[in-house]
Amino acid sequence: MTKPEDFYTSDDSPGRRARSGMWRGIQRHTAPLQANKWFVSDRRSFVLGMATTVVIGLALVGTWTLTRQAFENAQPQPLRLERAYISAINEFEHVLPFVTAKVSQTPQSKEELTQRAQQLSLIDAAISQLRLQTNVIDLSPLIRERLRQLYAMKLQILQQMIERGEIDL
Amino acid sequence: MQDDNHWVTRAKSGNQRAFKVLYDENVTPLYRFLKQFSRGDEEVHEWVQRAFIKAFEHIDSFDHRSKFSSWLFRLAINEMKMDRRREHIVRFESLEALGDVADSEEPSFEWHHTMKSWMGELDDTKRMVFILYEVEGYSHAEIASVIGIAESSSRTLLTRAKRILQDHWNKEMKQ
Numbered sequence: 001m002t003k004p005e006d007f008y009t010s011d012d013s014p015g016r017r018a019r020s021g022m023w024r025g026i027q028r029h030t031a032p033l034q035a036n037k038w039f040v041s042d043r044r045s046f047v048l049g050m051a052t053t054v055v056i057g058l059a060l061v062g063t064w065t066l067t068r069q070a071f072e073n074a075q076p077q078p079l080r081l082e083r084a085y086i087s088a089i090n091e092f093e094h095v096l097p098f099v100t101a102k103v104s105q106t107p108q109s110k111e112e113l114t115q116r117a118q119q120l121s122l123i124d125a126a127i128s129q130l131r132l133q134t135n136v137i138d139l140s141p142l143i144r145e146r147l148r149q150l151y152a153m154k155l156q157i158l159q160q161m162i163e164r165g166e167i168d169l
Numbered sequence: 170m171q172d173d174n175h176w177v178t179r180a181k182s183g184n185q186r187a188f189k190v191l192y193d194e195n196v197t198p199l200y201r202f203l204k205q206f207s208r209g210d211e212e213v214h215e216w217v218q219r220a221f222i223k224a225f226e227h228i229d230s231f232d233h234r235s236k237f238s239s240w241l242f243r244l245a246i247n248e249m250k251m252d253r254r255r256e257h258i259v260r261f262e263s264l265e266a267l268g269d270v271a272d273s274e275e276p277s278f279e280w281h282h283t284m285k286s287w288m289g290e291l292d293d294t295k296r297m298v299f300i301l302y303e304v305e306g307y308s309h310a311e312i313a314s315v316i317g318i319a320e321s322s323s324r325t326l327l328t329r330a331k332r333i334l335q336d337h338w339n340k341e342m343k344q
Contacts, residue, residue, distance in 0.1 A: 023196075030226075
């Protein structure tokens with residue numbers, strides 16, 4: 001074996017300037033490649049991230065819907081009936097602003113409309129009072145029956161107003 | 170001190186600073202080896218840069234079974250051979266002529282600095298084998314892989330190179 005320092009002379013080794021110069025030349029070719037690698041990597045991560053977000057979002061919506069359905073199905077029959085009443089009344093009440101707007105223009109007497117409005121507000125007050133007295137999920141059979149009657153009355157009045165053209169659908 | 174494998178792994182993930190460490194550790198051995206085959210500094214600069222650029226571009230294919238320096242030498246030698254072929258300068262010994270049988274007699278050999286001036290009389294392949302084995306400390310198996318020849322051919326070429334240099338030395342001594 002021959003030692004490298006015995007074989008090579010100092011002229012054989014690159015000086016500092018030569019080493020830096022060669023590295024600059026190498027960098028010119030490798031730097032864009034590196035940037036490109038990062039870009040490709042970033043783009044891939046972005047696409048994967050977006051796909052994952054969509055999948056997680058769909059999974060969450062599905063889970064929430066199933067949970068809500070399961071919760072609603074698990075509720076006792078009287079509560080589900082009450083929710084149906086409330087839902088129906090809410091739907092009617094969404095169109096109530098049109099009634100008040102039409103009051104002065106309808107041929108019906110103002111007195112009749114005022115009576116209906118009073119009836120509705122009385123029913124609402126009675127419902128609110130009953131609701132304040134007890135918890136939603138802890139209704140006694142008597143209160144539940146009374147609430148059903150009030151809901152039915154309110155629905156009946158609203159139905160009559162629709163049939164007589166007092167609510168402009 | 171981290172070994173080459175550590176820096177190669179980091180360079181594979183696009184870390185240019187890790188690649189710079191590999192450059193700093195390997196540029197001098199590679200440069201002075203290639204210098205023995207060049208006609209000027211510009212040519213060596215070219216080979217070194219092309220070898221490192223190739224290494225960076227194909228670093229994912231480096232499988233860690235050999236040393237990084239061996240792989241780099243192989244890339245550099247390929248660049249050099251490509252230029253030689255392009256210039257129609259064929260200074261490589263025909264390997265077919267060597268046959269499979271290695272020269273069995275190992276000549277007694279001792280390096281003398283005067284021998285450096287006779288290195289030019291060796292063809293490129295003999296010179297490569299001689300330097301890689303005698304100076305850089307490569308095994309015949311590693312040389313075979315780096316140059317792309319059979320291991321037995323490496324032994325034969327080394328024996329012949331030593332014989333040529335030793336004969337010159339003996340003649341010099343007689344005068």
